[in-house]
Amino acid sequence: MGQLRRDIIRRHGLAASGALVFSLLFLAGYYLQLTRLSGNQLVLLLGSFWLIQAGLLYWVCSGRAERCKDPSLTVPFMLLSISYFTIMLMSAPALRPVLLLAYLTVMPFGVFRLTWKGYLGVGLFTMACYTSAILYFQFDSGGLWIPQLEAFLGITFFACIMAYTVMGREFTILRDAYRRKNRELRRAMVRIEELAVTDELTGLFNRRYLLRTLEKQRALAEREGLPFVLAFVDIDHFKQINDLHGHKVGDQVLAELSAVLKMSIREVDLAARYGGEEFVLLLSGLALADAGQVLERIRLQVMERTFSQAQIPLTVSIGVAQYHPGEDADELLNRADRLLYDAKRGGRNQVKTETCRGPVRSLAEPS
Ligand SMILES: Nc1nc2c(ncn2[C@@H]2O[C@H](COP(=O)(O)OP(=O)(O)OP(=O)(O)O)[C@@H](O)[C@H]2O)c(=O)[nH]1
Numbered sequence: 001m002g003q004l005r006r007d008i009i010r011r012h013g014l015a016a017s018g019a020l021v022f023s024l025l026f027l028a029g030y031y032l033q034l035t036r037l038s039g040n041q042l043v044l045l046l047g048s049f050w051l052i053q054a055g056l057l058y059w060v061c062s063g064r065a066e067r068c069k070d071p072s073l074t075v076p077f078m079l080l081s082i083s084y085f086t087i088m089l090m091s092a093p094a095l096r097p098v099l100l101l102a103y104l105t106v107m108p109f110g111v112f113r114l115t116w117k118g119y120l121g122v123g124l125f126t127m128a129c130y131t132s133a134i135l136y137f138q139f140d141s142g143g144l145w146i147p148q149l150e151a152f153l154g155i156t157f158f159a160c161i162m163a164y165t166v167m168g169r170e171f172t173i174l175r176d177a178y179r180r181k182n183r184e185l186r187r188a189m190v191r192i193e194e195l196a197v198t199d200e201l202t203g204l205f206n207r208r209y210l211l212r213t214l215e216k217q218r219a220l221a222e223r224e225g226l227p228f229v230l231a232f233v234d235i236d237h238f239k240q241i242n243d244l245h246g247h248k249v250g251d252q253v254l255a256e257l258s259a260v261l262k263m264s265i266r267e268v269d270l271a272a273r274y275g276g277e278e279f280v281l282l283l284s285g286l287a288l289a290d291a292g293q294v295l296e297r298i299r300l301q302v303m304e305r306t307f308s309q310a311q312i313p314l315t316v317s318i319g320v321a322q323y324h325p326g327e328d329a330d331e332l333l334n335r336a337d338r339l340l341y342d343a344k345r346g347g348r349n350q351v352k353t354e355t356c357r358g359p360v361r362s363l364a365e366p367s
Helices: 004-033 039-061 076-092 094-109 114-143 145-197 205-222 238-245 247-264 288-303 331-347
Strands: 229-237 269-276 277-286 316-322 353-354 358-362
Touching: 004 039, 004 076, 004 277, 039 076, 039 269, 076 094, 076 114, 076 145, 094 114, 094 145, 114 145, 145 205, 205 229, 205 277, 205 331, 229 247, 229 288, 238 247, 247 269, 247 277, 247 288, 277 288, 288 316, 288 353, 316 331, 331 353
Parallel strands: 316 353
Antiparallel strands: 229 277, 229 316, 269 277, 353 358
16 A cells, blocks of 8 residues: 555545544534434444445445546545534534534545645635525524524634635645655656666766676576676777877767667676777677677667778677676686677677687678
């Protein structure tokens, strides 16, 4: 159960306790003969109130109301209580002071949900209910009608309701500001998390994230026996590109090559910038031979196009090693790095794949 639903249920628990207190007071009023109800009418009144209340509570607590615009069903709950307090008022005019307070205790529960317009609507509904109860009482009983007192009480009650509406408006403003800040904070958190794992220039994952993922991949390989392959991809003679075209173009080349790497791997794989012009690819669920083919394809892809506005041709050298059960991340990284070194030494623009725990095998001859 989510925190939001728990909060809603807690609030409804409070509201139901309030309704219970006023039901008990009304019951006491009945036994003190302060109401005009018969026993059956009393049972019908309180019984139907609690039946509907229980139905609404069930809707909220079971999560069925989550499809509604307001999953807390605040307005239905408020209108239900106000309507029943009005019927109680009609049937027990002597309990008017108690029931006036009952009306007012309903209003604060709108704070969490209602806009000030909603507040005004519920406030006017309350006023209309109260007025009809008073009129009903006067006409029904022909009771003592003291217009000044009724006006006095009515205006005071109206002022209280309006005060709630104004307060409700203030709460709406506060609530909206709080929600806005919360949203901004969440967005900022997501961005910070992104920045913490992303290389700014290339948009690939950074070394820290790679090492973390490598550990997870290792655990998966140990537990589930899922094979994976790690490849170092390094641009050949990148220093010359910087020297010839400048750092800015060099940066552009790095970004474009990163896009090629990212596009060439599957969702389950990972491309990271290890540092400078050196990248690492983690290919999961692949045997060494298949990974070798994938990386050979990447090598050819890089060779077949040019990079940056300066249309610079590029080649990469790649070292590919498969994870051996029991080894640690450093051992795997070192092996792949050694294979990359072999590829460089072997003339660059080639993929060096280790044979199973044996010597390295070249997939392409140096160009
Ligand atoms: N533009 C740019 N250059 C970078 C960045 N990081 C590292 N470099 C440059 O990458 C170059 C790497 O040079 P080397 O390590 O000699 O490698 P190389 O020239 O590619 O030679 P080989 O790897 O042996 O083929 C250096 O000139 C670095 O300054 C970066 O973020 N942007």
